[in-house]
Amino acid sequence: MEFKPYEVILLLLATIGPLKVTIVCATLTAGASPEFLKQVASRSVLIALTVCIVFAVLGEAILKVFHVSLPAFQIGGGIIMMLFSIEMAMENKADKKADQLPVEPSMDIAAYPLAVPLMASVSGLVAIVSLIAQMEHDLQGLLYVSGLIVLIMALNYACLRSSRFLVKALGPAALMVISKIMGVILVALSVELIYMGLLGFELVPKLG
Numbered sequence: 001m002e003f004k005p006y007e008v009i010l011l012l013l014a015t016i017g018p019l020k021v022t023i024v025c026a027t028l029t030a031g032a033s034p035e036f037l038k039q040v041a042s043r044s045v046l047i048a049l050t051v052c053i054v055f056a057v058l059g060e061a062i063l064k065v066f067h068v069s070l071p072a073f074q075i076g077g078g079i080i081m082m083l084f085s086i087e088m089a090m091e092n093k094a095d096k097k098a099d100q101l102p103v104e105p106s107m108d109i110a111a112y113p114l115a116v117p118l119m120a121s122v123s124g125l126v127a128i129v130s131l132i133a134q135m136e137h138d139l140q141g142l143l144y145v146s147g148l149i150v151l152i153m154a155l156n157y158a159c160l161r162s163s164r165f166l167v168k169a170l171g172p173a174a175l176m177v178i179s180k181i182m183g184v185i186l187v188a189l190s191v192e193l194i195y196m197g198l199l200g201f202e203l204v205p206k207l208g
Helices: 005-016 019-028 034-065 070-090 093-100 107-119 122-134 139-161 163-200
Strands: none
Touching: 005 070, 005 122, 005 139, 005 163, 019 034, 019 107, 019 139, 019 163, 034 107, 034 122, 034 139, 070 122, 070 163, 107 139, 122 139, 139 163
């Protein structure tokens, strides 16, 4: 059993996509110049892209180094993603984190919190490693996931550059509704990931 292409897209969009980072970026750069916002967007996306691609390329090697089986990683990763997605569906942590960070803009925000952990999130890295490991040396699958990562990071860049406009046009409430819907979808996908792990250990029957 494997994730379908549209499920992979939803999984990556929910975990490394622009929903939370757009709100936080608009908050942290509210008093900054457009040029500063451009630099922050470029640097944060480059850092996040690098981290995600490294995990995509070396994901299987990471599992082998730590002697972790794919089913075990799928179950553990599914649990982590479920906790993340429940939080995403139930609460508004992005605004709380933004309120706790310094108001004065600094280029340091490109690395933290914009790149890590908002774009290159723990749940996103778990999803990437799980997807690549599941594909078993499939170069086409690696290119597919890597291509999706690049496209999503390009979307992230566009959203960061337009973060003030997006938050003003849609409003934080609309963005939060979208975030909650994505959280619910991600809960279902994390359950499927856990099921894959249980299936790999032959602890549950194969459905369908």
